[in-house]
Every structure is written in structure tokens, then in C-alpha cells.
Amino acid sequence: MTHPGNRRFSPFPPIVAAILAVCTLSGCTGHVVNTPSVSPSSSVALITVSCAPASIAAGATSQCSAAVQGAGSYSSAVSWSVSAGTITAGGLFTAPVAAGNVTVTATSTQDATKSGEATLTVQLATPLSKHVVLVMEENQSYSTVAGNSSVWPNLNNLINTGALATNYYADAHPSIGNYFMLTTGQLLTTDDSSTTVWNVDNIARRMLAAGVSFKVYAEGIPQGYVGGNTGLYLIRHNPFAMLSDVASNPQVANQVICPFTQFAADLANGTLPRFSFIVPDVNDDAHNGTPQQADTWLQANVVAPLSHDAAFQPGGDGLLIVDFDEALETDTTDGGGHVVATFWGPIVQAGHVQTSTTVYQHESMLRTVMEALQLPNPPGNAATAPSMAEFFVQK
Numbered sequence: 001m002t003h004p005g006n007r008r009f010s011p012f013p014p015i016v017a018a019i020l021a022v023c024t025l026s027g028c029t030g031h032v033v034n035t036p037s038v039s040p041s042s043s044v045a046l047i048t049v050s051c052a053p054a055s056i057a058a059g060a061t062s063q064c065s066a067a068v069q070g071a072g073s074y075s076s077a078v079s080w081s082v083s084a085g086t087i088t089a090g091g092l093f094t095a096p097v098a099a100g101n102v103t104v105t106a107t108s109t110q111d112a113t114k115s116g117e118a119t120l121t122v123q124l125a126t127p128l129s130k131h132v133v134l135v136m137e138e139n140q141s142y143s144t145v146a147g148n149s150s151v152w153p154n155l156n157n158l159i160n161t162g163a164l165a166t167n168y169y170a171d172a173h174p175s176i177g178n179y180f181m182l183t184t185g186q187l188l189t190t191d192d193s194s195t196t197v198w199n200v201d202n203i204a205r206r207m208l209a210a211g212v213s214f215k216v217y218a219e220g221i222p223q224g225y226v227g228g229n230t231g232l233y234l235i236r237h238n239p240f241a242m243l244s245d246v247a248s249n250p251q252v253a254n255q256v257i258c259p260f261t262q263f264a265a266d267l268a269n270g271t272l273p274r275f276s277f278i279v280p281d282v283n284d285d286a287h288n289g290t291p292q293q294a295d296t297w298l299q300a301n302v303v304a305p306l307s308h309d310a311a312f313q314p315g316g317d318g319l320l321i322v323d324f325d326e327a328l329e330t331d332t333t334d335g336g337g338h339v340v341a342t343f344w345g346p347i348v349q350a351g352h353v354q355t356s357t358t359v360y361q362h363e364s365m366l367r368t369v370m371e372a373l374q375l376p377n378p379p380g381n382a383a384t385a386p387s388m389a390e391f392f393v394q395k
Contacts, residue, residue, distance in 0.1 A: 054119075139286060152291060162352075165341040167357065205245045218233060318346060
């Protein structure tokens with residue numbers, strides 16, 4: 001049917017007719033649904049941060065990552081921040097030179113109110129040394145040595161130009177247990193007359209396994225001697241002579257147990273081992289002789305010769321340690337009483353006096369020596385003892 005004016009009548013409203021006309025021309029099919037598009041809601045709910053390793057040395061790095069949880073099409077992107085040190089956009093953390101705990105924070109870039117944290121522990125590091133020399137002194141309390149320049153002038157000069165642990169305590173009375181703690185991380189015995197040979201994990205075993213050279217320079221004994229007391233020499237002051245790795249192996253004993261005269265020869269020839277353990281006789285270690293005699297002997301036979309060696313001059317890596325086995329018997333604090341332990345050499349913080357409140361004992365000294373020699377996983381109590389790295393220059 002047509003209407004006046006020759007117009008064709010359409011049963012659809014004009015707008016619908018226009019849509020149908022377009023579809024007819026373009027070939028579209030199906031139904032046209034006029035509904036608004038709706039985006040699903042998106043939100044960040046939780047951010048979990050982890051860093052590996054969680055405990056690192058000063059200046060070392062740890063890789064941190066963030067796990068983001070949420071709803072909808074949320075963003076997993078985060079921005080990083082730290083309370084100390086630095087961190088990259090990819091989460092690589094570089095520790096500061098100071099020890100302590102550092103908080104690492106990851107914050108959502110979509111929702112700044114959502115963040116996660118992890119705590120990293122920064123530990124100071126004991127630097128590598130290829131020339132560690134440990135001298136043992138006897139039976140003097142901290143108060144009779146440190147600051148007592150009229151009696152110990154040379155040792156106090158060493159303390160003033162080196163570093164001093166003011167919170168260092170021996171483990172036991174009498175001597176022998178302290179020497180074993182310094183080498184095995186265990187007391188093993190408190191019987192000073194014992195000559196038992198012990199088959200336990202120890203620093204000698206670790207050095208032999210790792211190919212780290214070492215020698216015991218002891219006054220009053222011949223090469224390779226692993227016998228008992230003789231003259232002014234006491235076997236209890238030489239724990240290496242009671243460790244099976246040395247005492248039960250004559251070939252090893254002959255290589256590493258030396259008369260003290262060999263120390264001067266090795267130093268002059270540039271053949272000092274990586275680790276030297278010096279055992280003065282009982283007149284020269286303040287056990288039977290006077291403190292003044294021990295102080296003079298230490299300066300003339302150890303400190304002065306070492307000071308001329310390149311390893312102990314600026315730029316070298318030498319480390320001299322002077323340690324006392326135990327305090328006077330009347331002092332039983334922490335087992336063996338308050339004693340002096342001092343470090344000296346170019347890798348030591350010159351003039352540093354302990355600032356931490358940490359209590360150090362002989363197991364800490366064992367751990368620190370092994371760290372300086374790059375020997376991992378120290379034995380016995382040394383495995384969990386605090387490192388004495390605070391006394392060294394941090395690079």
C-alpha cells in the first residue's frame with residue numbers, strides 16, 4: 001500500500017529503520033544490543049616481599065621479589081624503597097657498609113596504600129687475609145693489661161694503633177679448655193694434665209682439607225714434636241699437638257709443628273704460612289714470667305719483625321692477633337673471666353675500640369680467623385658465635 005506523495009510506508013520507527021538500512025547495506029547479521037560495557041572491579045589485596053639471601057655482608061647484594069595478590073585485572077607492578085642501602089627497580093638490594101637490620105618495602109603502583117615489607121640483616125665482613133698470626137698469652141685479666149702501659153707498654157701501643165675488643169671473655173678455667181675452644185669450638189676437657197688426642201672437627205682439619213698452609217711455632221720443642229711437657233713448654237698451650245689430624249699423622253706433624261726459631265726464618269724468606277699459631281714458653285707468655293718479660297718478648301720477636309714485612313704495611317693483608325687464654329682465676333665471668341683480645345694490621349680499623357655490646361669469646365675468635373682464611377662453616381660453638389668483623393676495615 002502507498003500513501004499520498006508516493007512515499008512507501010514503513011512499519012518501523014524511523015531510527016530503527018535507519019539501523020536496518022545500514023545493516024542491509026553492510027551485510028551485518030544478528031541482533032543489535034544497546035547495553036553499556038562494564039569493566040570488572042580490580043584491586044590489590046596483599047603484597048608479600050622476600051629477599052634471598054636474607055642475611056648478607058656489608059656491601060653485598062640480595063635479590064628481592066614481591067608477590068602481589070588481588071581481584072580482577074589488578075596490576076602486579078611495585079615500586080621499591082629501603083631504610084638503608086640502595087635497591088634497583090628490579091629489586092636488587094645493595095647493603096650499606098654499616099651492620100644492622102634493613103627494611104625493604106614494595107608498594108603497589110596501582111594502589112599506594114598497599115605495600116609489603118621484608119627485613120634483611122646486614123653483617124660486617126671479615127676481610128680475607130693470607131697472613132694471619134695468632135699469639136697466645138696467659139693468665140692475665142683485662143684490667144691488668146688494657147691501659148696498663150707501665151707494665152705492658154708495647155702491647156698497649158699495639159692496642160692503640162690496632163683494635164681492641166673490650167667485651168671479650170674466656171670460656172673456662174683452667175687453660176686447656178680455652179685452647180680447644182679456639183681450635184675446635186668445644187671445651188673438650190678442663191683437665192690441664194690431659195694429653196688425650198681428640199678426633200673431632202677442628203680448624204687444622206679444615207685447613208688441611210682446603211689446602212690452607214699453617215704452622216705452629218712453639219718455643220722449646222724440636223720439629224714435629226707432639227709429646228708432652230718439656231722444659232718451659234706445656235702441651236696444653238699447643239692444642240694442635242692433641243688433635244688427631246696432626247698428632248696421629250707424623251708427616252703432617254713434621255710439616256706444621258715447628259720450633260719458634262723457624263718463625264724468623266720463614267718471615268725473612270717470605271714463606272710464612274697462611275696461618276701462624278705462636279706458642280711462647282711459660283716464661284715468655286706471662287704464665288710464670290713477669291708481664292714485662294712477656295711484653296718485651298712479644299715486641300722483639302713478633303711485632304717488630306712483622307712490622308717490616310710487606311703484608312703488614314699499608315696495602316697489605318696481614319693480621320696479627322694477640323689473645324689471652326684466661327683471666328686470673330678469681331674472675332669467672334662467662335666461665336673464664338674478662339681478657340684482652342686485640343687485632344693489628346692494615347686490614348684492621350686503626351684505633352677502633354669496641355662499640356657494640358656483643359659478648360665475644362674464644363669461639364668468636366675461631367670463627368673470625370676462619371672467615372679471614374675463607375674457611376666456611378666453623379666447627380662447634382663457632383658456627384653460631386658472633387663474628388668479630390666490626391674490628392676490620394670494610395671495603
